[in-house]
Amino acid sequence: MTTDTTPKIGAAPPVVVTEPSATPSEPHRFSAGRALAWTFMILVILVSLFPFYWMLRTALSSNNALYAGSDNLLPVQTSAGGFERVFGLQTGQEAIDAGGAGQAINFWRYLFNSVVVATLITVGQVFFSAMAAYAFARLQWKHREKVFAFFLAGLMIPAIFTLLPNFVLIKQLGLVDTLLGISLPTMFMTPFAVFFLRQFFLGISREVEEAALMDGASKVRVFFRLIIPMSMAPITTLAILTYIAAWNEYFWALMVSYTDKSRVLTVALGVFKSQTPQTGPDWSGLMAATLVAALPMLLLFMLFAKRIVNSIGFSGIK
């Protein structure tokens, strides 16, 4: 994937982008087949996007009215009550009257926790992986290929297998229920990140690097002043994908966090769901919470859509 190396960040809103020269010059004649194909695609678009609209519609409805207006496509009895319950702006009694749980929920705290965890993981993982990738791509040392092969073998271990033993380790380190404990296992590297960046570093012309070394620059300097700036595009791509994955992680976070202190949004959402009255859940509150949890990644996606969409391919794997 060496597509799009222009370091323009966030310049592309999702809609205006066209692919230069990628479109084959096929005749766009109308046919029944094409109409059928477009109908199918429109259906796919609808199914992809409808749940997002439905979250918003439900979140803006008042919960007690949802029962009577379940077939209404617009918000029923428009109200910000769902969001107010999420952000703890309603008193316990108000929330219970509106069909909510009545417990105070601390959404800003969870939002903060999610940001801290995703940031720690992204910054650490991308930076340390880049350093290792540079050592594998450019430095000369004994056993380099062997160590790299060993790293690659790590790709084969499914993440899920290391969860239990890692939990035992985090517990022994006394880091259960801390943000650091959630971040630590993926903060240093993933085999994929190292592999992905190494591939890219290998493609950078050696001449520029040699010239800098001739001028007396050290390799450390070359790495920070030359390699990193020249690789901003793939590094950004990797960082965004890592951030999204870290933000969305549920299973590991669920194991490690017990209290509000370290609860991230995904886990909080699960707790919020289990607290809602079992008979007649607070759907407008739940959907408001769901939307708030999803929103940051949707915004990030809007900013970087072109980069993310174009980065998905076999670069890293093949």
Place this chain on the structure above:
Amino acid sequence: MVTTTSIRPAKTGRARNGPRDDTRLALLFILPALVGFAVFLVWPTLRGIYLSFTKFNLLTPPEFNGLDNYVRMVQDPVFWNALKVTLYYVILNIGFQTVLALVIAVMMQRLTQRTWLRGIVLTPFLVSNVVAAMVFLWILDYQLGIGNTIIAAIGLDRIPFLSDSAWAIPTIAFINVWRHVGYTALLIFAGLQTIPETVYEAGRIDGAGEVRMFRSITVPLLRPILSLVLIITVVGSFQVFDTVAIATRGGPVDSSRVLQYYIYDVAFGRFQFGYASAMSVALLAVLVIVTFLQYRLTRAESSDLA
């Protein structure tokens, strides 16, 4: 593994004469990644295997108990049921998702290659499994969900999507298809880009229609990529947990108790880490076997394009 020399910041950046050796600097550069790799990937893997031969409740040190956990596993009907449920889920999830993703990818290539379309298709992938499960829990609610409201409106019986044993797994499979199909389609789409346009032009000159070209050009040339996509998605699919934990908690009556959820339950609900580890090893073994079989069956290593 790695030569352990004393680690001191190498200040020399000598580049010229003699064969270069950056061993010290290289060690410094790979040190953080190496520590992470050793501590959070290699060590837990070995430890996971070791713990599967022990009795361990997290509070007292693990006690070696030989094959006890494995014997118990073989005799545990809940384990076998979980394995069966997981397989059923993987087959539904992967079957539906792969076919749909392939169709979407081909259409994206043949209709329009605009980025916005790929962006929309990818959108569900941006939210967490938890979010996806929550939304569909609501949309598919028996009484109030818009899904069932529509079903009732067209005169059919309401469907207890997540509260009926027969429906639970297909519904969970569908929810995860919703989230992942766009990503899979984009992977396949990237593969389609590697097929030279000239092949299609030749096909068109020979009078082949779209369907014929799909069968005779796209599918054979895409095979290596398709099999890689399958290997990746199948491994991911076996690890299903989030959706089950949010939407059904394994119920009704074990009908959606996938292996990973059972492992979690045994470890954190009953604190039997040894037994949970043994089941994790079993899952790992299943994954290794499945991946190996897929690799052999789909001849992933060879391409027809050469």
